[in-house]
Amino acid sequence: MHLRTRRTLALLATTTAAALACLFGPAGAAGAAPATTAAHHVVAYYQTQYSGGGYVSPKPLAGTATDIDVAALHLNGDGSVHLNDDPPSDPKFDQMWSDLAALQSSGTRVEAMLGGAGRGSYANLHNDFDRYYGPLRDTLREHHFDGVDLDIEETFSLADTEHLINQLRADFGAGFTITMAPVASDLSGGSAFSGGFSYRQLEQEVGGSVSWYNAQFYCGWGDLGGTSGYDAILGNGFSASRVVTGAVTNPGTCGGYVEPGTLAGTVRQLVSAHPDFAGVAGWEYFNAVGVDGGGPASWYANLKNAMG
Template sequence: MDRIRRRRTGAVAGTLTALALAVTGLFAGGTGTAAADTRAVPQHAVTGYWQNFDNGAQVQKLGDVQDDYDIIAVAFADATGTPGQVTFNLDSAGLGGYTVDQFKADIKAKQAAGKSVIISVGGEKGAVAVDDAASASAFADSVYALMREYGFDGVDIDLENGLDSTYMTQALKSLAGKAGSGLVLTMAPQTIDMQSPSNEYFKTALAVKDILTVVNMQYYNSGSMLGCDGKVYSQGTVDFLTGLACIQLENGLAPSQVGIGVPASPQAAGGGYVFPDVVNNALDCLAKGTGCGSFKPSKTYPDIRGAMTWSTNWDAGAGSAWSKAVGPHVHDLP
């Protein structure tokens, strides 16, 4: 997610060809072990990114975030001059004079209503490098400091400019040791990052699956990609959502650790928008085997976590049509 709208150029055909052999034949049929669940995260959850900036979407205070969202990811933390270290700067001016005290109070109110509020690190322009032991330590220490200062429940990893699985794993394990079992840990990789379990992002997710809440891959701004059957699917279709989710579901992540990330409105992304009913059909296909397109998984995954959107602000600007449709559907999954 970026501060203008949402990112990334389409994947080229050559990349798909190179990945085809990696995707086909990967699957051993296992779905991994379930994650240790965290405080306030329901079995089926909706994640939404809240924008700490004004980019043309509807400006919201955190307290304005729609009630259908179970996990609210505050976008974004800012890098400092120290490698791996992050901080948070509330855009009070851009948000109409929203104060830090009001922001902290709104976090507490959302938590009292059973929501989780986490700090997101990254976005298209968020260059945070965790590539050695020192930066891993700086990352864990600084995120934990933000959790204590603001009351965040955890962290979202939305790094779109490269990721070192060895040191990001080290950082997240260290953070979990500080924060304890209540840590909410989410990830929002791009589609290309989750095409194979040998990719650095995927390797990180698998390495921290004992503390991982959900991976909400971004099923947009990518162009066509490979599904788990080795076929190419076009973004903006139910097959794209189900065929790509299958890769994660059959390569080590528990169904409860897999979510579908989509734009809340056509204006929220450069491509890949789908109507809310397509999201609901994809969830039904994965959870119950109904609503599928041409691709139908060989099994169902009733514990699939749910869905994510960029952003609560774009959703609000469209009359909250996305959360009103997808939220109740996610919460009614078996």
């Protein structure tokens, strides 16, 4: 499971009203699932900023990743916000924020992943929404995130989730990316791990405010050795334009690792069958298995190439 800065004027200038309409669909259409952008998403989860004593820069993802999900924000019981083990303002993150801003200036979106395996954030929001939502909102603004990825791995009701999504959309507007990261079997209706509610019902009720789903096809919750797991999600009422396939990038992360050649083959099959296929995601960036002698970014480039 998931252990998992500034939208510049240049990026704003290239974001047209037509593109926003394509991404989010008609405003106010309750339950209407919006189409995602025509280009396939390539989502890189970025939690490990330091490895082996050295800084892990996201800059090699330029031109490959459409989205970088910085993991993981935690809403602590005392009302503070941490990025992993430290406040986001800690000097250790200064170079990261600078690098992310440079990527944003070239058109890469940067989202904050909230939650994951470090539980408590959603419980706090359930118990006292106003107290814990405010610091989350302020952190997203202060660090100029383009969106947020809701990775719910604790009990959080459908009503709680819809409240959070609706408040984020009200505060940040149509141009803000709101994604979710349920396990794949939750989307196919075979489990209720990621919060404990029906994602099909969520999609019917507030899908117009969810940009897309980064489905976790690993750690026992799905498999990308073929297309059957993805097909099951479509059979549960989801459009291919709404579901990104999430894979682990290293066999040491957990079960469900698929080697790059086989994974690329699965992706090519999905693109062939579904031209509106939403894209791919990889957990996580720092130790992604390189392809053809490349570094971690080559794992993502391999799948981008597979999507054409």
